[in-house]
Amino acid sequence: MEQSGGPAGSGTTPNGTGPVDRPEPASASASEPAPGNRGTGTAEPAAAARIAEIRVRIDEIDRALIELWQERAALSREVGATRMASGGTRLVLSREQEILERFRAALGADGTQLALLLLRAGRGPL
Numbered sequence: 001m002e003q004s005g006g007p008a009g010s011g012t013t014p015n016g017t018g019p020v021d022r023p024e025p026a027s028a029s030a031s032e033p034a035p036g037n038r039g040t041g042t043a044e045p046a047a048a049a050r051i052a053e054i055r056v057r058i059d060e061i062d063r064a065l066i067e068l069w070q071e072r073a074a075l076s077r078e079v080g081a082t083r084m085a086s087g088g089t090r091l092v093l094s095r096e097q098e099i100l101e102r103f104r105a106a107l108g109a110d111g112t113q114l115a116l117l118l119l120r121a122g123r124g125p126l
């Protein structure tokens with residue numbers, strides 16, 4: 001995958017002053033981290049240990065997000081089916097606007113994009 005922050009493999013940010021942002025070495029070399037630190041992106045043991053610890057929580061959060069995402073989509077589909085079976089509309093745009101605004105207020109422009117994906121997950125593309 002393309003790395004951001006400078007030309008591939010340059011090892012510096014665009015102005016050359018920022019932190020090093022180079023991809024992991026593809027194969028064993030002098031600069032490769034010790035085996036216990038592999039995959040953390042640093043050869044410094046204390047930093048590698050902290051990164052591994054934080055990643056445990058990140059993985060928990062990701063699992064919860066995926067589960068909540070799927071639950072929300074199923075509930076949204078159920079609302080749509082219930083409404084249509086009762087002669088109602090498939091969508092309620094005023095409610096979708098409220099949700100978009102909720103996410104925008106909390107997270108800014110990325111929140112709007114996230115809410116659009118959430119809404120789409122529950123009803124498919126328009």
Ligand SMILES: C=C(O[C@@H]1C=C(C(=O)O)C=C[C@H]1O)C(=O)O
Pocket residue numbers: 075076077079080090091092093095096099118119122123
């Ligand atoms: C779930 C509903 O139906 C649709 C889906 C929505 C959603 O995923 O949040 C919101 C509005 C509706 O277009 C609802 O009306 O609450």
